[in-house]
Amino acid sequence: MDAVLAPVARYFKFAERGTNIVTETRAGLTTFMVMAYIIFLNGSIIAGPLHLDPIAVAAGTCLCAGVLTIAMGLVSNYPFALAAGLGINAIVAYTLAAPKTSGGLGMTAAAAMGVIVVEGVIITILVILGLREAIMRAVPLALKRSIGVGIGLFILFIGLSNGGMIAGFNSTYGSQPPVSLRPIVELSQWIFLVGLLITFVLYALRIKAALIISIVVTSVLAFVTGVTSAPAQLTVTPSFNGLFYGASDLNGTFTQVALITAILTIFAIMLSDFFDTMGTVTGIAAEAGLADEDGSVPGIGRVLLVDSVAAAVGGFVGVSSNTTYIESAAGVAEGGRTGFTAVVTGVLFLIAILLSPLAGLVAGVATAPALVLVGYLMFTLVKDINVADIEDGLPALMTIIVMPLTYSITDGIGAGFIVWALLKIVGRKWGEIHPLMAVVTVAFVLYFAQNWILVVWH
Numbered sequence: 088m089d090a091v092l093a094p095v096a097r098y099f100k101f102a103e104r105g106t107n108i109v110t111e112t113r114a115g116l117t118t119f120m121v122m123a124y125i126i127f128l129n130g131s132i133i134a135g136p137l138h139l140d141p142i143a144v145a146a147g148t149c150l151c152a153g154v155l156t157i158a159m160g161l162v163s164n165y166p167f168a169l170a171a172g173l174g175i176n177a178i179v180a181y182t183l184a185a186p187k188t189s190g191g192l193g194m195t196a197a198a199a200m201g202v203i204v205v206e207g208v209i210i211t212i213l214v215i216l217g218l219r220e221a222i223m224r225a226v227p228l229a230l231k232r233s234i235g236v237g238i239g240l241f242i243l244f245i246g247l248s249n250g251g252m253i254a255g256f257n258s259t260y261g262s263q264p265p266v267s268l269r270p271i272v273e274l275s276q277w278i279f280l281v282g283l284l285i286t287f288v289l290y291a292l293r294i295k296a297a298l299i300i301s302i303v304v305t306s307v308l309a310f311v312t313g314v315t316s317a318p319a320q321l322t323v324t325p326s327f328n329g330l331f332y333g334a335s336d337l338n339g340t341f342t343q344v345a346l347i348t349a350i351l352t353i354f355a356i357m358l359s360d361f362f363d364t365m366g367t368v369t370g371i372a373a374e375a376g377l378a379d380e381d382g383s384v385p386g387i388g389r390v391l392l393v394d395s396v397a398a399a400v401g402g403f404v405g406v407s408s409n410t411t412y413i414e415s416a417a418g419v420a421e422g423g424r425t426g427f428t429a430v431v432t433g434v435l436f437l438i439a440i441l442l443s444p445l446a447g448l449v450a451g452v453a454t455a456p457a458l459v460l461v462g463y464l465m466f467t468l469v470k471d472i473n474v475a476d477i478e479d480g481l482p483a484l485m486t487i488i489v490m491p492l493t494y495s496i497t498d499g500i501g502a503g504f505i506v507w508a509l510l511k512i513v514g515r516k517w518g519e520i521h522p523l524m525a526v527v528t529v530a531f532v533l534y535f536a537q538n539w540i541l542v543v544w545h
Contacts, residue, residue: 099164099425104377106424111166114423115431117299118168121417121454122432125152126439129171133407136180137196139329146440147330147406153436155397155409160429163389166375166418167368168432169397172410175356179203179407183352192352197332198339200402202349205340206357207399207408213361214391218523223365223391224383225521230503231382233483235370235468237490237499238413243462244491250279250455266492275314275452278305282456290460298421298457305453315450325440333403358534359497360408364394366496367411374465375419413496416461478514482507501531 092108101107130144152170159167183192183199194202213219247253254269271277282305289297309315341349368390372378379385394411401409418428469487474480482503490499508528511520520528533540 095427099160099427101425101427104424106422108427110422111425111427112431113296113299114166114418114421114428116435117302117421117457118166118412118415118418118423118428118432119435120299120302120449121414121457122152122168122170122412123439123449124451124454125170125173126436128173129176129406132173132176133180133184136184137199137405139196139405140326143326143328143330144406146325146327147404149436149440150327151397151401151404151406151409153433153440155393155400156429156433156436158433159390159393159411160426160433162393162426163386164426165368165372165377165384165386165390166423166425166428167371167390167411167415168418168429169394169409169411170436171401171407172360172363175203175359175410176407178356178359192344194343195336195339196405197336198343200333200405200407201335201337201340202353202356203402203408204333204399205337206353206360207395207397207402209353209357210360210398211392211395214388214395217388219361219391219395220388222523222527223369223387225523225527226365226382227479227507227524228382229472229479229483230486230500230507231369232373232468232472233486233503234366234496234500235373236466236472236483237487237503238366238370238416238496239462239465239468240487241462241491241494241496241499242413242416242458242465244494246455246458246462248455249451249458250283251276251452252279274312275309275450278309278312278314278450279452279455281305281308282453283459286456286460296421298417298460301456302449302453305456306449309450309453314452330405331403332405354530355534355537356408358501358530359495360398360410362500363496364391364411366490366500367413367415368394370465370468371413371416371419373468374416375424377424414458414461416465417457420457420461420464478507478510478516481510497534501534504528504531505535 095108126145126148129148130141133139134141134144148171155169159169179199183194183202184196187193210219251273252269253266255266282301285304286297286301289300294300368384368387369378369382372384373382377384397409401407472479472483474483485506486499486503489502490496505528508520511517
């Protein structure tokens with residue numbers, strides 16, 4: 088056995104990163120369990136609007152996540168997992184493919200996924216040219232750290248939401264707060280609170296498998312109490328019927344809507360993909376202790392290449408852009424430090440093609456407590472931000488607070504970038520603004536103004 092494991096340990100540099108195959112396997116399983124919801128959620132978001140078979144979407148989601156996550160582990164040697172990106176799939180379903188009568192662009196499924204393919208190809212070209220990595224290196228350290236903290240609060244926010252503890256009022260204006268604590272009247276909420284208690288206690292006792300134990304125990308409680316139920320079938324016949332169409336109508340991508348609309352849409356999605364990944368990678372790498380002192384991530388070019396190709400691949404398959412997941416932080420919290428964690432997660436996604444209903448046994452209220460704890464762990468990066476200096480502290484605060492409240496990593500990063508640049512300009516410190524930072528900041532201004540631009544254009 089040692090003869091078999093030794094080459095694996097050398098390839099993934101277990102010794103250099105202070106880990107072993109047991110820890111990495113446990114971390115990979117944890118990441119998969121926290122991410123498994125996307126198998127069903129992606130289909131529920133895009134299948135209806137794009138007139139697809141939900142089972143096929145689930146199978147395609149597993150296939151893309153499995154292959155691309157394994158590729159990430161082998162190519163980059165980082166514990167990052169990929170799957171269909173939430174947010175972008177909603178844009179595909181409710182903006183690109185939605186009827187014009189309901190405020191959408193009325194694109195066909197093929198044309199809508201063509202947008203994703205084009206966007207992924209553009210980002211891949213930027214990676215090959217070194218521009219994506221150069222932009223990431225141009226970002227000030229305080230902003231890099233604040234991105235990690237913001238993602239931590241974002242994850243915590245998602246955990247509380249999935250646990251049924253907080254909810255919005257879906258009102259732009261009014262006397263009610265935009266987010267409020269929900270009355271604890273549902274059994275699922277109590278299951279979440281019990282899971283949260285288990286998670287906190289196990290982690291405080293330094294139990295290495297704290298997260299995965301809490302997920303399993305809470306899932307069992309949810310099943311026993313009827314919060315979740317066993318699926319009607321334990322296996323399904325894999326079906327990819329209707330997929331692999333994303334590049335079949337690239338002409339329609341630019342002809343079914345006005346050219347300026349197509350360009351701005353691709354630009355907005357590209358920014359989202361671009362900076363979601365930047366935030367996720369820098370934040371999780373810092374939490375894992377794999378980032379340099381200046382916040383940069385060694386060998387990030389390989390990470391970005393796989394992530395960029397994944398966007399185009401997801402569009403081609405027809406399951407929307409695949410991107411690096413913030414839930415990878417759960418595996419890192421469980422001790423994952425190498426690409427072997429990602430390989431394990433990827434293999435489990437491939438297995439889930441055949442056994443996808445089993446993932447349904449892992450209730451959202453069971454993974455929610457783990458997300459809350461992971462959010463705290465990433466939040467601890469705030470100690471390294473000089474918040475007393477307004478030029479660092481105020482942009483950091485905008486990044487950290489806007490990210491969870493808007494449910495958008497990109498919106499948070501954009502707010503931080505714009506405020507940082509504004510303070511430098513006001514303080515007449517133009518020399519501290521890297522040219523790439525200036526370009527990106529202008530891009531974010533356009534990003535936030537895109538709806539106004541479309542109104543004016545028309």
